[in-house]
Amino acid sequence: MKKITALSLAILLLVLSTATASDLSWYGKVRNYTGVLSSQNFEYAMMQNTFDLSLEYYGENSAFLVNPYFNYDFDKELTINLREAYIDLYLEDADLRIGQQKIIWGKANGAFITDVVSPKNLQEFLLPEFIEIRLGVTALNLNYYKNDSTYQLIWVPIFTPNTLPEEHSIWNVKEKDFSQSADDIDISLKNSEIFARYSLYTPKVDFELMGGYMFDDEPTFNGVDTNGVDTFTHYRTSIIGGSLSSTLGDVIIRSEGALYNGKHVNASIEMDYLHYMVGLDYKINGWNFSAQFIQKVYLDYKDDNPDINKWQNTLTFMTNKEFLENTLRLELFTYLEFNDLNALIRPKVTYDLSDDINLIFGSNIFLGDSGTFGQFDDNDTIYAKIELSF
Numbered sequence: 001m002k003k004i005t006a007l008s009l010a011i012l013l014l015v016l017s018t019a020t021a022s023d024l025s026w027y028g029k030v031r032n033y034t035g036v037l038s039s040q041n042f043e044y045a046m047m048q049n050t051f052d053l054s055l056e057y058y059g060e061n062s063a064f065l066v067n068p069y070f071n072y073d074f075d076k077e078l079t080i081n082l083r084e085a086y087i088d089l090y091l092e093d094a095d096l097r098i099g100q101q102k103i104i105w106g107k108a109n110g111a112f113i114t115d116v117v118s119p120k121n122l123q124e125f126l127l128p129e130f131i132e133i134r135l136g137v138t139a140l141n142l143n144y145y146k147n148d149s150t151y152q153l154i155w156v157p158i159f160t161p162n163t164l165p166e167e168h169s170i171w172n173v174k175e176k177d178f179s180q181s182a183d184d185i186d187i188s189l190k191n192s193e194i195f196a197r198y199s200l201y202t203p204k205v206d207f208e209l210m211g212g213y214m215f216d217d218e219p220t221f222n223g224v225d226t227n228g229v230d231t232f233t234h235y236r237t238s239i240i241g242g243s244l245s246s247t248l249g250d251v252i253i254r255s256e257g258a259l260y261n262g263k264h265v266n267a268s269i270e271m272d273y274l275h276y277m278v279g280l281d282y283k284i285n286g287w288n289f290s291a292q293f294i295q296k297v298y299l300d301y302k303d304d305n306p307d308i309n310k311w312q313n314t315l316t317f318m319t320n321k322e323f324l325e326n327t328l329r330l331e332l333f334t335y336l337e338f339n340d341l342n343a344l345i346r347p348k349v350t351y352d353l354s355d356d357i358n359l360i361f362g363s364n365i366f367l368g369d370s371g372t373f374g375q376f377d378d379n380d381t382i383y384a385k386i387e388l389s390f
Contacts, residue, residue, distance in 0.1 A: 025057070026053065030049075033047075038363070038382050039379070039380045044074065049072045062089050067085065084136045086100060096141070098141075100137065108256050109316065110126070111316070119160050123164070123169065135162075137158075142154075151196075159187075162217045170376075170378075197209065210241055210242060211240040217234070219233065220265075235263075243256035243257075244256075250283065254281065257274065258276070279316075287320070287321045288319060288320050312337070316336070317332075358389070360383075364380065
């Protein structure tokens with residue numbers, strides 16, 4: 001069973017004790033998610049039952065959300081945790097959110113560039129819905145509003161790393177044990193993280209400028225200690241970046257970029273890199289299309305770094321359309337990485353059996369021998385989900 005932070009638990013008890021039953025609204029879903037490995041004699045890759053509940057309260061000057069969930073996997077223990085648990089306080093020109101929360105920044109689809117506040121659950125790589133991949137962080141989140149501008153300041157006192165695959169998971173190709181990667185980062189003022197963002201929203205343009213001083217959510221492997229245990233370090237890094245989106249006729253133009261300082265490629269090599277995206281969204285005959293070019297460039301690259309490429313280029317493509325009075329949705333999302341030419345192709349069909357019951361069928365097809373996606377070439381999956389919303 002995963003641990004729930006003391007602060008999140010305190011918030012949960014506080015908000016439930018201050019709200020009567022008539023003040024609360026609640027909603028959620030029950031889901032069965034079953035997946036098989038099509039390239040490995042259709043062995044089970046996933047058989048998970050989920051119960052997800054959200055409790056909300058809105059008052060005159062305050063609100064809260066508590067979102068517990070329960071996961072039961074066929075080969076694991078029951079997981080009970082909180083996605084979010086926070087209180088909102090509304091002021092005249094500002095609001096303050098306190099507690100465990102998900103914070104989403106940037107304009108990229110399917111990629112994390114300036115979207116760095118919330119860590120990620122990568123136990124199943126990038127395959128779950130992105131709303132589930134993002135993890136909540138315990139934070140103070142202040143937003144100040146002036147005209148079309150928003151000034152945001154976030155303080156994260158408790159470091160939360162990415163949740164990485166278990167040692168013998170099919171998504172852990174190097175079979176590293178990440179379970180204790182962040183144990184040496186104590187809860188203290190000097191180990192906190194801070195982020196800031198300026199946003200401008202107008203009818204013609206959306207603009208964001210951000211910065212942060214943080215720990216790298218992805219641990220750096222330091223080798224094996226004398227007891228044969230894998231050791232890792234989450235190094236400090238800083239980031240500055242921004243995003244911009246606008247419309248040109250029927251086309252939406254999106255861009256996002258960030259400069260990372262102090263990224264450790266391994267225990268002995270530290271480099272800065274630029275990560276950016278340009279994208280287009282458009283619609284033709286009811287079909288939605290989106291394409292993105294994403295590039296990562298190591299600025300002080302040296303030829304004696306065999307583990308990485310100076311230029312890492314990725315193209316994404318997405319299309320979807322709804323049929324049968326919007327009850328049937330066809331969708332395709334594809335990543336194509338040019339280094340070592342590899343790809344991930346994700347077709348999906350969603351059918352609304354009723355207002356409350358959804359059927360989802362899809363596949364994850366990995367192509368290539370190496371690279372971000374090609375390393376999982378043996379993990380092609382076919383899956384089905386049934387979701388009951390309430």
